[in-house]
Amino acid sequence: MEEVWVAGAAMNRFGKMAESGREAAARVALEAIERSGLRPEDIGYTFLSNAFGIAERQAHLGPLLNTALGIPDVPSATIESACSSSSAALHEAYVHVAGGFLDAALVVGVEKLSHLDTLAATSYFAMGADYAFESRNGATFPGLYATLAAAHMQRYGTRPEELGAVAVKNHENASHNPHAHFQKPISLQTYLSSPPVALPFRLYDCCPFSDGAAAVVVVNPRRYRKELRSVPAAIRASARTGSIAALQDRSDLTTLPASVRAGEIAFRQAKVERSDIDLMEVHDCFTLAEILALEDLGFYPRGQAARAGAEGETAVGAKLPVNPSGGLKAKGHPVSATGAAQVVEVIEQFNGRAGERQVSDAQWALTHNVGATGGSCSVHIFERV
Numbered sequence: 001m002e003e004v005w006v007a008g009a010a011m012n013r014f015g016k017m018a019e020s021g022r023e024a025a026a027r028v029a030l031e032a033i034e035r036s037g038l039r040p041e042d043i044g045y046t047f048l049s050n051a052f053g054i055a056e057r058q059a060h061l062g063p064l065l066n067t068a069l070g071i072p073d074v075p076s077a078t079i080e081s082a083c084s085s086s087s088a089a090l091h092e093a094y095v096h097v098a099g100g101f102l103d104a105a106l107v108v109g110v111e112k113l114s115h116l117d118t119l120a121a122t123s124y125f126a127m128g129a130d131y132a133f134e135s136r137n138g139a140t141f142p143g144l145y146a147t148l149a150a151a152h153m154q155r156y157g158t159r160p161e162e163l164g165a166v167a168v169k170n171h172e173n174a175s176h177n178p179h180a181h182f183q184k185p186i187s188l189q190t191y192l193s194s195p196p197v198a199l200p201f202r203l204y205d206c207c208p209f210s211d212g213a214a215a216v217v218v219v220n221p222r223r224y225r226k227e228l229r230s231v232p233a234a235i236r237a238s239a240r241t242g243s244i245a246a247l248q249d250r251s252d253l254t255t256l257p258a259s260v261r262a263g264e265i266a267f268r269q270a271k272v273e274r275s276d277i278d279l280m281e282v283h284d285c286f287t288l289a290e291i292l293a294l295e296d297l298g299f300y301p302r303g304q305a306a307r308a309g310a311e312g313e314t315a316v317g318a319k320l321p322v323n324p325s326g327g328l329k330a331k332g333h334p335v336s337a338t339g340a341a342q343v344v345e346v347i348e349q350f351n352g353r354a355g356e357r358q359v360s361d362a363q364w365a366l367t368h369n370v371g372a373t374g375g376s377c378s379v380h381i382f383e384r385v
C-alpha cells in the first residue's frame with residue numbers, strides 16, 4: 001500500500017451561509033488546494049458529500065464543482081452516509097490513493113439548509129433514520145439520541161450536570177474558533193435553565209442546524225512531497241464500519257457498536273495506543289454522543305467518561321483534549337461537511353494555527369464521525385509529519 005497524506009484542508013465559518021452550497025463548495029475546495037501546494041489540475045478524483053443537496057434542488061454537484069475548479073474532465077462521485085458522509089468520502093479517497101489508483105484526490109462536504117424552518121429541517125434530517133419505523137412514527141434525531149441518553153443515565157447514573165459539562169467545554173472551545181457557528185461561552189447554569197427539546201435533552205445538549213463547507217486534499221507523498229506547503233498529516237488508519245441502524249432492533253442502547261469496531265480496527269491499523277492520542281474530534285451531535293464516543297472508542301471504561309469530562313479531563317490543556325474545535329455541538333453540524341471539518345481542525349492543530357485552543361506538541365490525532373444514530377461510522381488516525 002502507498003502512504004496517504006492530508007496535504008491541505010479548509011472550511012468556511014459554519015452557521016448561516018449567504019452563498020449557495022455550490023458556491024461555498026468551490027470556494028473552500030480552491031482554498032484547500034491552494035493551501036496544499038497543488039494545483040486544481042493535479043486532482044484525479046473529487047469525492048463530494050452533500051446529503052441534502054435536494055433542499056437546494058441540486059443533486060449531482062460533483063461535475064458542477066469540478067467545472068468551477070477548471071477541471072471538468074475529472075471524475076466525481078457523491079458519497080452519502082448521513083452525518084458521516086464526508087468521512088466516508090475521505091475513506092474512499094484514502095482507499096484510492098493507498099491502492100495506487102490516484103496520486104491526489106479532493107474530498108468536499110457541503111450542506112445548506114438554513115433557508116428551511118426548524119420543522120422542515122428536522123423532517124429532512126429524519127430521513128437519515130429508519131423512515132418506516134422511526135421517522136414516520138414521529139421520532140426525530142433529538143428524540144432518538146435522547147432515548148440513548150435516558151438509557152445511559154438509567155444504567156450508569158449519568159447526571160444532567162455531566163451532560164452539561166460537555167456543552168460548557170465545547171462552547172468554550174468554539175469561542176476560540178473563528179470558524180465556529182457559536183462563539184460565545186455558556187455557563188452550567190445557562191445549560192441547566194435552557195428550554196427542554198426532548199428530555200433529558202435541553203437546547204444546549206443539541207448541535208444546531210448549520211450551513212457549511214469543508215474540503216480536504218489527499219495525496220501520495222511519493223508523487224507530491226516536494227509541492228507541499230503545509231505540515232501534512234499522514235493517515236495511519238482509515239476505518240469504516242456499519243451496524244444495525246434502527247434503535248428498535250438493538251439489544252443495548254448504551255453503546256454504538258459501529259464506533260466500537262471502527263475504533264478497534266483503527267488502532268490495529270495505526271499500531272498506536274489510546275494513550276498516544278494527543279487530541280480527538282469526536283461526533284458530539286448531542287452531549288451524550290461525546291460520552292458514548294469516549295467509552296465506545298475505549299478511552300474510558302463504561303459509565304466513567306461523563307464524570308471524567310465533568311472533572312475537566314477532556315478540556316484543552318488537560319489529559320485528553322476532546323473536540324478542541326468546539327465539536328458538532330458548538331462549531332456546528334452541517335451534516336455532510338462535518339467529517340471533513342474534523343480533519344481541518346487536525347491540520348490547524350498540526351500546523352500550530354489553532355490559537356487559544358492549540359493543543360501543544362500535538363503529534364497524533366483521531367477523528368470519529370457517526371452516521372445517524374450509529375448505522376455507520378468512520379474513525380481516522382493521523383500522525384503529524
Ligand SMILES: CC(C)(COP(=O)(O)OP(=O)(O)OC[C@H]1O[C@@H](n2cnc3c(N)ncnc32)[C@H](O)[C@@H]1OP(=O)(O)O)[C@@H](O)C(=O)NCCC(=O)NCCS
Pocket residue numbers: 083118122125141142197203204206207208209285333372
Ligand atoms: C435544538 C433545536 C430544536 C433548536 O431549534 P429552534 O428551537 O428552532 O431554535 P431557533 O433556531 O429558533 O433558535 C433559538 C435560539 O437558540 C439558539 N440555538 C438554536 N439551536 C441551538 C443549539 N443547538 N445550541 C445552542 N443554541 C441554539 C439560536 O441561535 C437562537 O438564539 P438567539 O435567540 O440568541 O438568536 C435545533 O437546533 C435542533 O433540532 N438541533 C438538532 C439538529 C439535529 O438533529 N442534527 C442531526 C444530529 S444527528
